[in-house]
Amino acid sequence: MASSAGDYIVSEQRGILYVVATPIGNLGDISMRAKEVLASVDLVAAEDTRHSRKLLTHLGLEKKLISLHEHNEITRIPEIIQLLADGQCIALISDAGTPLLSDPGYRLLKAMREQSLQAVPVPGPSALTAALSVAGLPTDRFVFEGFLPSKSIARVGHLKSLLAEPRTMVFYEAPHRLQKTLDDMAQILGGDRPACLARELTKKFETVYHGTLDELAARAKCESDMRRGELVIVISGADSAPSTLVQDVSALLNELLTELPPAKAARIASRLSGLPRQEVYALATRLAGKQ
Ligand code: SAM
Numbered sequence: 451m452a453s454s455a456g457d458y459i460v461s462e463q464r465g466i467l468y469v470v471a472t473p474i475g476n477l478g479d480i481s482m483r484a485k486e487v488l489a490s491v492d493l494v495a496a497e498d499t500r501h502s503r504k505l506l507t508h509l510g511l512e513k514k515l516i517s518l519h520e521h522n523e524i525t526r527i528p529e530i531i532q533l534l535a536d537g538q539c540i541a542l543i544s545d546a547g548t549p550l551l552s553d554p555g556y557r558l559l560k561a562m563r564e565q566s567l568q569a570v571p572v573p574g575p576s577a578l579t580a581a582l583s584v585a586g587l588p589t590d591r592f593v594f595e596g597f598l599p600s601k602s603i604a605r606v607g608h609l610k611s612l613l614a615e616p617r618t619m620v621f622y623e624a625p626h627r628l629q630k631t632l633d634d635m636a637q638i639l640g641g642d643r644p645a646c647l648a649r650e651l652t653k654k655f656e657t658v659y660h661g662t663l664d665e666l667a668a669r670a671k672c673e674s675d676m677r678r679g680e681l682v683i684v685i686s687g688a689d690s691a692p693s694t695l696v697q698d699v700s701a702l703l704n705e706l707l708t709e710l711p712p713a714k715a716a717r718i719a720s721r722l723s724g725l726p727r728q729e730v731y732a733l734a735t736r737l738a739g740k741q
Pocket residue numbers: 474475544546547548549550551552553575576577578621622623624648649650651652653680681682
């Protein structure tokens with residue numbers, strides 16, 4: 451098919467893996483190019499073949515499908531690499547959105563890179579960019595955090611490591627963990643942080659909630675709908691990049707707080723850093739809240 455600049459749709463080369471983004475809910479979001487690529491390939495590697503069969507049927511396509519998911523990705527790699535080396539063209543899709551973004555595919559792409567095999571992106575929907583585009587928070591720099599650890603201690607530890615992060619942060623979250631996660635975020639990152647919860651994007655019950663972390667956490671407690679469906683949390687970065695000194699003090703406090711009460715820990719950290727005791731104490735109580 452055509453490959454001149456501007457109307458390049460499907461490569462003339464063989465042995466290519468197309469990484470194809472598919473809708474995150476609204477089937478109308480499939481791109482024309484994604485359709486053409488899916489129609490052209492010899493094989494579609496999908497996270498859940500039954501789920502993806504429905505999308506292909508909707509597009510009027512009958513394609514050979516193989517599964518590639520978290521649990522079989524490693525064992526599938528040699529087979530896919532061989533098919534590509536034999537000149538087959540394959541499309542990689544996930545259940546929704548862009549493959550590899552909190553979805554399988556990284557290990558395959560890494561193996562392909564090692565063998566100098568070619569991958570071609572077919573960009574399109576992702577909950578990450580959809581949520582960022584409506585959050586009303588800075589988008590010049592952001593950090594994608596994916597899913598936080600599900601265990602409380604690990605989640606809290608990870609949030610603490612983000613306390614001084616100046617870029618907008620984007621998290622995926624499961625509905626049954628939303629309340630706990632919002633509570634932890636408010637407690638650790640500060641309840642007054644501007645944030646956004648984007649729910650069921652592109653679908654019938656799409657809702658975008660704006661507010662501070664405290665407001666979102668309080669609202670989630672009262673509105674059970676907020677805890678339903680698919681969710682993205684977007685949070686403003688720390689006001690201004692704190693100095694390395696403040697970051698060092700946070701790390702020091704985290705250590706001291708494992709042995710000492712906040713007041714004592716703050717006194718020592720203030721003495722060592724030269725930062726005002728009150729400021730260090732405020733940081734210590736915030737960090738101690740979730741030790
Ligand atoms: N690869 C996908 C992408 O590009 O967005 C993400 C896959 S990840 C396994 C699924 C998570 O993405 C969901 O738990 C939710 O956090 C987010 N998500 C997916 N679809 C969404 C939607 N329509 N609205 C809000 N969040 C969504």
